[in-house]
Amino acid sequence: MKKEIDKARLNQFVPEKGYLEINERGHLEFDGFDCVELAKEFGTPTYVISERKIKENYYEMLRAFTNIYRNTKIAYAYKANPLIAVLKILNECGALAEVISSGELLLANLVGVKGSNIVFNGPYKDRESIRSAIRLGALINIESFRELEIIDEEAGKLGEKARIGIRINPIVKTGTISEWETALKGSKFGIDLEHALKVYEKAKEKKNIEIVGIHCHIGSQIEDPRPYAIATERIMDTVGEIKHKLGIEIQVIDLGGGFPIPFRYANVPPIEAFAEAILKPFKERIEKYDLDNPTLILEPGARIVGTSAILLLKVGLVKREESSKKWVIVDGGANVILRATQGWYVYQCFCCNKMREERKEIVNIGGPLCYTGDVIAYDRELPHLEEGDILALLDCGAYTISTLNRYNSYPFPAVVLIREDRTIKIIMRRETFGDLLMNQELLL
Ligand code: PLP
Helix, strand or coil: CCCCCCHHHHCCCCCECCCEEECCCCCEEECCEEHHHHHHHHCCCEEEEEHHHHHHHHHHHHHHHHCCCCCEEEEEEHHHCCCHHHHHHHHHHCCEEEECCHHHHHHHHHCCCCHHHEEECCCCCCHHHHHHHHHHCCEEEECCHHHHHHHHHHHHHHCCCEEEEEEEECCCCCCCCHHHECCCCCCCCCEEHHHHHHHHHHHHHCCCEEEEEEECCCECCCCCCHHHHHHHHHHHHHHHHHHHHHCCCCCEEECCCCCCCCCCCCCCCCHHHHHHHHHHHHHHHHHHCCCCCCEEEECCCHHHHHHHEEEEEEEEEEECCCCCCEEEEECCCCCCCHHHHHCCCCCCEEEHHHCCCCCCEEEEEECCCCCCCCEEEEEEEECCCCCCCEEEECCCCCCCHHHCCCHHHCCCCEEEEECCCCCEEEEECCCCHHHHHCCCCCCC
């Protein structure tokens, strides 16, 4: 199900002081930098990320929860943006790491996250990654009865105990698009609620397992706090049962991510509303079941980095006469911003060099790729565009750099970071055509 978006708001520029503004030249400014100048200096397509915004989003969320429940920790979901520079910033803020693969484990290790601050999730963890996680002392959230056996086996071979949680599916519909629902009955993820006690009972029998936590993750871009309240009630009631029926004290309650990007065109509730929805049933049940100050972990990805970046694109050509629809073709499409072309996320789009011009044309914005679905936006109000104009997509810091691809042999774009000290740094250089061939046998 796709949500209706208010077209007028989607086309409306909402400035944010010091972060998104129109300067005296009529250009868009992002975090104090003129976007037209940025495009000149770094080329297009280029992602521009703000360090300041990442930190602001992290601390805003941490504060909203710790104000109500002190023992809350944030594990940043690496999948949302796994660039080393971004991970370093968040590690310095004190964020834990939520990782899914050997690669993400390696990244956490590389940027200096302590093993005990790593949460290792995912429906399939290969044995090598399981061994690394055990050695590091990471918290491994198990997703199936079979995985429990495998982890017990691997820990036994290493002569260590694996610190585990178990992902329980609380069976909650969040009302986002179907691709984002992760807690419907029979989901690929986790163990359905009705089997929760049984799996903890089995885990208790395993010699090489230390039961530490419980986990759930109900979806992404969840704009309604209520499903969080329901999931929390169900998970906390399970924690109570585990304590009173099995005698196991759960120390870590990990309620996953899914907190929405507050797009400027949408009416997303403030993060405090999510904190209240979760922490009311959470604290009530701590009392009810006499729990011993468990650690609450949250795993936001999109919420932390979503509003931290823009994407700069150049208008390659404009098709006005050939069809009933006006098409603006830009120099990056599904290869650089896949989720926009799939319709999972909808981004605002403005012309950086014509911010004060009247927006009098309704256009589709297409990428350069040779397939029909390569369309970034439909029916947007923009000024009369010409070749060479620079467009910016806003709030596109999540699941964009992590979903880059090279369809039609376009190299990856550049990514630059605006540091807090107002310097600017290339944190991922633009790929060359040589990079495209690097791993191939040329047979020349
Ligand atoms: N935790 C888990 C287990 C996930 O699968 C995901 C996303 O897929 C996240 C956290 C982060 O989700 P979001 O970026 O929507 O907060």
